[in-house]
Each structure stands twice: as structure tokens, then as C-alpha cells.
Amino acid sequence: MAKSSDKLRCGVIGVGMGKGHVKGYQSHKRAEVVALADVDPNRLKAAATELGIARQYTDPLVMLRKENLDVVSVATPNKFHKPLTLAALEAGCHVLCEKPMAMNAAEAREMADTAEKAKRRLMINFSYRFTEQSWALKGQVASGILGDIYFARTIWHRRRGLPGFGGWFGKKDLAGGGPLIDLGVHRIDLALWLMGYPRPVWVMGGTYDPIASELARKQGREFDVEDLAVAMVRFDNGAMLEIEASWAANIAEREMMETRLFGTRGGLVQRNLNEGYAYEAELYTEREGCQFDMKLHPPVPGCPSAYYHFIESILNNTPHVATAQEGLTVMELLDAIYASAAAGEPIHVGAATPAAGRARRGKR
Ligand SMILES: NC(=O)c1ccc[n+]([C@@H]2O[C@H](COP(=O)([O-])OP(=O)(O)OC[C@H]3O[C@@H](n4cnc5c(N)ncnc54)[C@H](O)[C@@H]3O)[C@@H](O)[C@H]2O)c1
The missing domain is CATH 3.30.360.10 (Dihydrodipicolinate Reductase; domain 2)
Known part of the structure; x- marks a missing residue:
């Protein structure tokens, strides 16, 4: 549940497809995207301006340390899905990770195990179900x-x-x-x-x-x-x-x-x-x-977006799909x-x- 208000604090890492995640969370009245992270400062600034997000980080790990987030989206090139998902789970966040889940099954298994141990949710953005x-x-x-x-x-x-x-x-x-x-x-x-x-x-x-x-x-x-x-x-x-x-x-x-x-x-x-x-x-x-x-x-x-569904599942304590x-x-x-x-x-x-x-x- 939200750490400081009745809204879930969301952060998005990677602002290509990640911009879709921001808009998806913004469609839920009990979710607020408070920060964005991307290693490309120009792309980050342009996305933050377009989407109206004040706090920006070129290092996602700093965002995780400083922002006290409830929900994090990982929307970077595939190689970074595992390390960033693990970091977000370990920071106490629920994670919506882009597809493919990882580079291979060994990485995916580690991510699933970490989510289970951390008692945090990990959903994969299989958006074609939605x-x-x-x-x-x-x-x-x-x-x-x-x-x-x-x-x-x-x-x-x-x-x-x-x-x-x-x-x-x-x-x-x-x-x-x-x-x-x-x-x-x-x-x-x-x-x-x-x-x-x-x-x-x-x-x-x-x-x-x-x-x-x-x-x-x-x-x-x-x-x-x-x-x-x-x-x-x-x-x-x-x-x-x-x-x-x-x-x-x-x-x-x-x-x-x-x-x-x-x-x-x-x-x-x-x-x-x-x-x-x-x-x-x-x-x-x-x-x-x-x-x-x-x-x-x-x-x-009854067809929500993946982002809306993830937020609803967290707020209502119901299982998420994907x-x-x-x-x-x-x-x-x-x-x-x-x-x-x-x-x-x-x-x-x-x-x-x-x-x-x-x-x-x-x-x-
Ligand atoms: N679900 C869908 O329908 C859908 C559609 C498109 C892409 N995707 C997935 O989204 C992910 C991103 O794809 P994209 O098309 O947005 O790629 P992209 O290259 O357009 O954007 C990726 C962004 O991540 C940033 N980035 C790279 N490494 C980073 C790091 N370590 N930390 C923070 N930011 C980093 C890049 O600077 C870039 O801005 C991929 O996994 C892709 O498969 C999913």
C-alpha cells in the first residue's frame, strides 16, 4: 500500500516504451508517477517535460534509494531487466517488468525467486492480453x-x-x-x-x-x-x-x-x-x-490496461495476471x-x- 498517501507512488525506468507505462499509471486515480529514470539525459528531460514529471534521475538506483516508491516499471533494453528488477524488489517495490522477462530462463528464475522472497509482486507486461x-x-x-x-x-x-x-x-x-x-x-x-x-x-x-x-x-x-x-x-x-x-x-x-x-x-x-x-x-x-x-x-x-490492472490488483490485494x-x-x-x-x-x-x-x- 501507499507509503505516505492514499496514492501509490510509481517510478518508471526507461522512457521509450516507459512513456506508455507513465500514461497507463496516470489513468488510475490512485496512482501517481512521481519520478522517471533513464541513462540518456536528453531523452529523460524530453519525456519528463512531455509527461509533466518533476523528478528525474539518470541513475535508476538513486531513484530507488531516494523516492520511497511503491511501484516500479522496468522498460529498458532486455539486458537490464534482471538487475533493475532485483534492485527495485530489494528496495521494497512491486515491479511491472517489460517483456521479455529477461535474457534467459536462469535470469527469469532468479527474478521470480527474489519477488517471492521479498513478498513483492512481479508482473510481466504481456500487453497483447490486454x-x-x-x-x-x-x-x-x-x-x-x-x-x-x-x-x-x-x-x-x-x-x-x-x-x-x-x-x-x-x-x-x-x-x-x-x-x-x-x-x-x-x-x-x-x-x-x-x-x-x-x-x-x-x-x-x-x-x-x-x-x-x-x-x-x-x-x-x-x-x-x-x-x-x-x-x-x-x-x-x-x-x-x-x-x-x-x-x-x-x-x-x-x-x-x-x-x-x-x-x-x-x-x-x-x-x-x-x-x-x-x-x-x-x-x-x-x-x-x-x-x-x-x-x-x-x-x-472489462478490459483494463496492464498498468491499470496492476495498480488495481495491488490496491485490492487480488491476484494479477501475467x-x-x-x-x-x-x-x-x-x-x-x-x-x-x-x-x-x-x-x-x-x-x-x-x-x-x-x-x-x-x-x-
Ligand atoms: N509491451 C510492449 O508492447 C512493448 C513495446 C515496445 C517495447 N517493449 C519492451 O520495452 C523495453 C524497452 O524497449 P523500447 O522500445 O522502449 O526501447 P528504447 O531503446 O526506445 O528505450 C529504452 C530506454 O531505456 C534507456 N536505458 C537503457 N539502459 C538503461 C539503464 N540501464 N537504466 C535506465 N535506462 C536505460 C535508454 O536510454 C532508452 O531511453 C524492451 O524490453 C522492449 O522489449 C515492449
């Missing part, structure tokens, strides 16, 4: 309309969409991987959440970089992650999931997202519209021998996909070590 269509579909699946889910396919492809080409997103030591760890995590989480987070057991994965590596060579930029990843996953309940993620692929669409679930009594799809960031959702089932298609028509009541354990499961899956791609053979989830995965990461 769309009206995803939220409504979760309710439909929970009602049992699909029966048993035995197969799913979840994809996010871009024709040419390499974020900040030559910057940190394409550097393994800062990002941990390419589109799989960047875009793939959202679609993997969405599929797993709708499937009830079954336990992954076996993974067969492949990673490729033909388009980006050629571009990097021609433009003299650094890029050492994949530009496309695919995987097939088997779960302990026998179900399977197909995953595809790319920043560069020779396809018609600028941006293509789709998650499909196949169940014994029904199926569903959630996909983006017009190659953009609006969505539609449909359900397919049978009634009295007839094949029935249903379309969800938003607005669907937990550290779920973030850890996604990281275990990613480690196994990268390790399988490197080994060229199926990998048992849990047997994958990041070192093995990274050192021998797949080429064609």
Missing part, C-alpha cells in the same frame, strides 16, 4: 466453448520491420535474441494464456537470418540475432503449438499477427486487421449439427527453441542452457 478481443476470448475459453484444446498456432510476421536497425534490438548481448524474444513472446504468451498455460516438454526450433544479415553487411551495421524463428512445441497434456516470428520475411503483408486455437468442440482466431494494430476475433463451433461461426463485437466490457511464473515458462520455451535451432534437433525443455543455445545458434 486487448478487448483477447480479454473477451479468454472469457469464452473459460466458459468451455472450445472443449479440450489440442493444437494452436501463433504467429507474428513482418515483411520488413527491424526495430532500430543497427541498434540494441539486433544485438544478442543486449536483447538476448531477435524477433522470437521480441515479437514472439507476445503471441506465445497469448496462445499459452488462452490454452491455460500447459507445461512445455519438447521443442523443435529453427532460426534464420538471411535477409537481415545481408542488409547489415551492405549497410555496415551490427546485427547478430535471427530475423525469423519457427518452432513446434509439445506440452505435458499432449497438445501442440506452432510458433512463427519474424522481422523480415518475403510475404505480402507489412505486419501479420494471428493466434488460432483448435479444440474438440470449437476453435478460435484472434488476428490483426489491415496489417495494423487493430484486432478481430472469431469462434467456430457446431450447434445441433450445424457449423456456427461467431464474431466478437467490441466494445467488450505472473512471473508465466514469464519464466515463456523464457524456458525460448531457451529451448534457441538451443534446438543451434543443435538441429528436438530439445527437452529444461535441458536447454542459454550458453549452448547462444554459442551454436542456428544458421541455415
